[in-house]
Amino acid sequence: MKKENKNIGAFLSEYGVFIALAILVVIISAISPEFRQPGNFLNLLRQASFNGLIAFGMTCVILSGGIDLSVGSTFALSAIVCAEMIGHGVPVIVAVPVALLVGVALGLISGLLVTKGRLQPFIATLITMTAYRGLAMILTDGKPISRLAESSGDSLLFKAMGKGNFIFTFAPDFKIPIPIIILVVVFAIMYFVLKHTVFGRRLYATGSNAKCAALTGVNINRVKMSVYAVSGFLSALAGLIMISRVDSAQPIMGSGYELDAIAAVALGGTSMNGGRGRIAGTIAGVLIIAVLNNGLNILGVTSYYQSVVKALVILVAVLSDRKR
Amino acid sequence: MKRMIKLLFASLVALCFTACAIVIDGEEKTTSKKVESTGNIGLSISTLNNPFFVTLVEGAKKAAADMKLQLTVVDAGDDVAKQASDIEDLVSKNVSVLIVNAVDSDALTSAVKVALSKGVKVIAVDRAINGVDVDCQIASDNVAGAEMATQYIVDKLGEGVVTAELQGTLGSSAAIDRGKGFHNIADKKLKVAASQTANFNRAEGMSVMENMLQARGNIAAVFAANDEMALGAVEASSGAGKKVMVVGFDATDDAIAAIKAGRMAATIAQQPALIGETAVKTASEIVNGKTVEKNIPVKVTLVTAENAGK
Amino acid sequence: MHVEMKGINKSFGTNQVLKDAAFNLKDGEIHALMGENGAGKSTLMKILTGVYTRDSGTVIVDGKEVTYHSPKEAEEAGIVFIYQELNVLFDLTVEENLFMGKEITNRFGVCDKKAMRAKAQEIMDRMGVHIPVDAVMSDLSVGQQQMVEICKALMVDAKVLIMDEPTAALTQSETEVLFEVINSLRKKGVSIVYVSHRMEEIFELCDRITILRDGTYIDTKYIKDITMDDVVKMMIGREIGERYPKRNNAIGGEVLRVEGLTHEKLFRDVSFNVRAGEVLGVSGLMGAGRTEIMHSIFGNLPLVKGKIFIEGKEVSIRNPRQAIEAGIGFITEDRKTEGLLLEKSIAENIELCNLGKVSTKGVLQAEKQASLVKRGIEEFRIRCFGPHHECDNLSGGNQQKVVLAKWIYTDPKILILDEPTRGVDIGAKKEIYSVINEMAAKGVAVIMVSSELPEVLGMSDRIMVVHEGHVTGIINGADADQEKIMTLATGGSL
Secondary structure: OOOOOOOHHHHHHHHHHHHHHHHHHHHHHHHOOOOOOHHHHHHHHHHHHHHHHHHHHHHHHHHOOOOOOOHHHHHHHHHHHHHHHHHOOOOHHHHHHHHHHHHHHHHHHHHHHHHOOOOOHHHHHHHHHHHHHHHHHHHHOOOOEEOHHHHOOOOHHHHHHHHEEEEEOOEEEEEEEHHHHHHHHHHHHHHHHHHHEHHHHHHHHHHHOHHHHHHOOOOHHHHHHHHHHHHHHHHHHHHHHHHHHHOEEOOOOOOOHHHHHHHHHHHOOOOOOOOOOOHHHHHHHHHHHHHHHHHHHHHOOOHHHHHHHHHHHHHHHHHHHHOO | OHHHHHHHHHHHHHHHHHOEEEEEOOOOOOOOOOOOOOOOEEEEEOOOOOHHHHHHHHHHHHHHHHOOOOEEEEEOOOOHHHHHHHHHHHHHOOOOEEEEOOOOOOOOHHHHHHHHHOOOEEEEEOOOOOOOOOOEEEEOOHHHHHHHHHHHHHHHHOOOOEEEEEEOOOOOHHHHHHHHHHHHHHHHHOEEEEEEEOOOOHHHHHHHHHHHHHHOOOOOEEEEOOHHHHHHHHHHHHHOOOOOEEEOOOOOHHHHHHHHOOOOOEEEEOOHHHHHHHHHHHHHHHHOOOOOOOEEEOOOEEEEOOOOOO | OOEEEEEEEEEEOOEEEEEEEEEEEOOOOEEEEEOOOOOOHHHHHHHHOOOOOOOEEEEEEOOEEOOOOOHHHHHHOOEEEEOOOOOOOOOOEHHHHHOOOOOOEOOOOOEOHHHHHHHHHHHHHHHOOOOOOOOEHHHOOHHHHHHHHHHHHHHOOOOEEEEEOOOOOOOHHHHHHHHHHHHHHHHOOOEEEEEOOOHHHHHHHOOEEEEEEOOEEEEEEEHHHOOHHHHHHHHHOOOOOOOOOOOOOOOOOEEEEEEEEEOOOOOOOEEEEEEOOOEEEEEEOOOOOHHHHHHHHOOOOOOOEEEEEEOOEEEOOOOHHHHHHOOEEEEOOOHHHHHOOOOOEHHHHHHHOOOOOOEEOOEEOHHHHHHHHHHHHHHOOOOOOOOOOEHHHOOHHHHHHHHHHHHHOOOOOEEEEEOOOOOOOHHHHHHHHHHHHHHHHOOOEEEEEOOOHHHHHHHOOEEEEEEOOEEEEEEEHHHOOHHHHHHHHOOOOO
16 A cells, blocks of 8 residues: 555564564474464464453554453453343343343443543543442352353353354364354454444544544544443453353453453554554454463463563563554 | 455355354264373462462472473463463363362363363362363362361350451352351351451451451451451451451461461361372372272361461 | 854755755854755754754854754753743643752752742843743743743853744734843843744844755845845745735625624624635734634534524534534644644545545545545645655645645635644745635635734735734725734724
8 A cells, every 4th residue: 555665664563563473473383382283273262352352342442542441340240241141041142132232331331431421531441340340249249150051041152152163064173163253253343444434534533633533523422432332342242252151150250351452452553542553453462462371371381470471572562563 | 356355255155154063162972082191280270379279289299290290280360261271271282181270160161071072081179160070079178167167266255256257259169168168157156247358368358357347346256268368357456456366267377377376266277288289199090090089088177276386 | 152063964864854054153143044844944953952963064162163962961051942842841830840850959859949939030030021930831821931941041041042933822912022032132142043934023033044945055144135035035946926825806795604702701792704705814912812713613612602604594503513514614723733633644634524525334435535635635735755644744834735635625615724824834835825815716705813914914805803802803904004903903993
């Protein structure tokens, strides 16, 4: 697209995060034969799908100039609403859409606090994060809700979300986990919306310079409400996949997920001030974190060192991205 | 070029609709190909932020070193999703025996099912894994331990004393079991003034206890679901100038020191190092093709000032 | 202090911005430095003050060859640069700003507030400005902030003061105060480098003038020896002709009428109209409420009462979207914070106002986008690498052209321009005037708010003057002169 001459520096800053991902995969593959098995890559991608979905929503919010700390709590609360409904005999086909709508509603509440309440996004979502976690505890009495597949009458839909694999009948050994398919589909939609729609343009404009966007007729409050709703929806979706996968919903699930999502977005080169960034960068960031988690486990690195190694990799990636 | 892509996409969609199916992990009729036995052992631990599990892991590592077995330890950081991933990672690493210390008894069913279907043997330690038939279960009885500790309060202070409970992280099975053991005795023989969670954490234990003492000055005894919270409660009551009998759980080094110094009354000694050691020994027996007991209980004991030195 | 710069070369990457540039400053003179945007004025001054290092050339200060490695070193030698974008900490007080980094402390290392306040007051008095030393910077007018910056420079005993467009944000009366201060500094032997686009000011204030063009030194002259036309010719290397191009279109019927616009506190009872093909100039002092009146018409500022009529019909405008739908285009005063997405490309900025035109059912159409942006770049002669050039890297004039393009393609019936030529060089200024004339010729009703009196006088069919939130008069362009406007702008009557 761009006609200007690009030097190596510009190339690096544009694709640095992908190069970092590639280097990481090559290094760990070289050390560990177990890591480089195809089955492990599918594992890794499935493990990445939760953070991926949440980070996509987070990307939208950060692009609009905000931040959403409530994703982990929304993840838990929506999942618990779904689990409670299943536990009380509501059919999965109803419970799942309702839980997703709950996610949207929870996001809209954050959005309202930011737009109508004029709270700073950090504070607004800190409030909702705390409140939603408390609600999750109240709903469950602090205890996990378990054996969901059994309560749902062994619903295929419920089990497929997290544990399902897509296969072709002629090649039954080639299995694609459903969470990965969901991740790819959501990625494609997000990519299209951000890059090729009017809404995407308005979102970037709002994050880049809200004052200017408003003066050019962009309804910035509507844009902000939308991004928090998207973030809530995707957090809820990730939560549903999670409870399907572990067959149990805990009130404490998802705590700290906001930080992983923010780290992935930052790794992907999205500006924390908004207006600048790409969804493709975010997926690379998500994968870097997933490769580190999976790779360091397989290499048998002690968990104490894992955290430090992760921090260092994130630091190096973000710094190399900064050098423009 | 664009037409090519469209054509390709359309045929792919068609393929998907005509020749596809969905299978659920762990439920395939034909078990997937079994992996060659490597004799390696994997240990997925719930958290290494707690001295108890650190000691457990140390016991396991020592046993593995003594028997020259290769042991890989991964830490789930108290997150069920992370633990499910960890188990997948260990299965990818081709371990023969998987020792699992579950974050939550109910949430690992499917991950463990998948591991079993790949021919990996599974030992559950400290916490049960519900809904699957694991090869062996090694644990100390939390309910019995909590009952023992609560009975000690009754024995020392008599029936009907005002007692408070510091609960563990809500939802964790240790918190549930120990709470159950406490209430089994306390509901009949003690007056329970307050029950609140302090998330197995010393600092929180201290502030929760401070609040409780503020609200109910007459609390005479405290049952804490682990020693970290118990030690927090000790700090809080001595800070408030109150003499409160504190009973904990786990018998960590700090707690034993506090008991020796007379600051804490008692704790329940699980033997984490022994649990770890037993797990690795059992694993080695499985690797060597021996059959093992389904349930291996590890003794718990009451530790008081009288026997704290040993 | 005597400064001599010779044979200065400087490149950024492959782009050579200074080629054998020279500059010579005498003791106690006011020396204008002129040139179009991108001529290298700022770069040359930044080399003098150690912000940039020169590739080659010599700098001689008081007979000794020097190289300053940082602005701080230059400051210690007595050379101070006051930037156009003021370098003040808005949340702190005047005194805290003055002593930032040079706090007076007692022997325990604790700030001695009392001593600092006394010293600050003393400097204010010496300058003859009356600003409370404990006022918070953000509460002051831009002119007052500028004074604080000058005071800050005097605190370090500046011998050379470089001022970049100091009057860009000042009102007429503030400008007069500034000129008094500058003149008194000259009497005390301070040399002043005065960088500005405002010809009238330079001829009023300066002793000598140096002109740069495309990074090269053109000439240095005594002001009394040359005319404005000479200067323009030297700056752009050719004759520019009439500064304000003539317009001969017929004026049609009324397009916009406002009646009794009243804001909670900023302005009261504002009524005026604009006709098709007419340019209404709006003049007044800074803070008189001109900008705010325009924002309220555009729906960006709530009104307590007042009516807006477009083509005779009353309309309700409560937000910018409704204003745009009603056919209003608004080129705001501050293009960097309100007019442009600075970090975004020319394409994205032009499209932002015209998203409906370049999309179908909410999906952007690449071909429509490309043709709109191509048209904009060609029609407005935006000098750039292409549609993806970031606006941040464009010169002020070209940035303003991007803003014009994005609004003009919305086909407005009414075009409001607030300070359209601020910070724009002479060549680009004339192009902007031509665009305004073209719009008027097409029958658009144009409102042009400007602080530059010659511009208002040269461009307007009628001139509305605002004083403290009141319209004090609307006069015909043909009858207007500077004196009449200033009388009205300061609250007098004709």
